[in-house]
Amino acid sequence: MKSSAKKVELASVDDLFSTEEGRADAQREKVMEIPLSELHPFKDHPFKVKDDDAMMETADSIRQYGVLVPAIARPDPNGGYELVAGHRRHRASELAGKETMPVIVRDLDDDQATIIMVDSNLQRESLLPSERAFAYKMKLEAIKHQGARTDLTSAQVGPKLTAAEKIAENSPDSKSQIKRFIRLTELIPELLDMVDEKKIAFNPAYELSFLKPEEQQMLLDTMDYEQTTPSLSQAQRMKKFSQERKLSEDVMLAIMSEEKKGDLDKVTLTGDTLRKYFPKSYTPQRMQETIIKLLEQWQRRRQQQHDR
Incomplete structure (x- = not known):
């Protein structure tokens, strides 16, 4: 005789006594202080991290106020974490003498991480053409891996978007300009x-x-x-x-x-050439003013000769 009893899954003690607020908090992303030495750069990161004036200003700000916006990283299978967004903040923290920085750790696959990495940098005004070119190329490949032509829109709603069109939605450049930038990688x-x-x-x-x-x-x-x-x-x-x-x-x-057409209308005199005709005490500005006066005098003489 078959038993009519149904299997009943019993909740754990923790589940029974946890509150809805507590369960929601467990799912919420946490900001962690992670040692700088445990944060590794993203593979093939296309954006250059330079110790320029802007970097020194960022380091001064971090030295005084700390890192105000947490970086984003994902667990590295080889140990530590791979930075997804926050490479410049990481370098500035090193220059500021910090040992840790605030980081949000997420489980991201390669395509998700690439898209976040690119999007977090594309809005910067000082991007070099090469940085924009390789960033667009990486994001294009990531979106294609995700199925750009099949899961972006429904045919019942409107035409399906190409990967380049999808990038253009959140980019300062048009679809055609994005493709032109990507060509630069060749x-x-x-x-x-x-x-x-x-x-x-x-x-x-x-x-x-x-x-x-x-x-x-x-x-x-x-x-x-x-x-x-x-x-x-x-x-x-x-x-x-x-x-x-x-x-x-x-x-x-x-x-x-x-x-070139522009070269036909251009005459270039080097400083060494001009120096032979002026006293050593003459500054470039004074040399220029003197040349203009001489040319004006020469032009007046020619006009006078023409009028005779």
């Missing part, structure tokens, strides 16, 4: 550094990213030889020749040796 490091240093403008850099790595290296050598950087028009023509498999060293040299 540049060799030396050219990308020149973009960060504003030696190469963004639009020419985007066109140059379509050159093969060996062509980019050849361009680097050509720029060094010609002591110039490509204009947008020059970059576009080199891209076209590359796509047609006609970009040889001679072709590149011919393009890069052209005189």
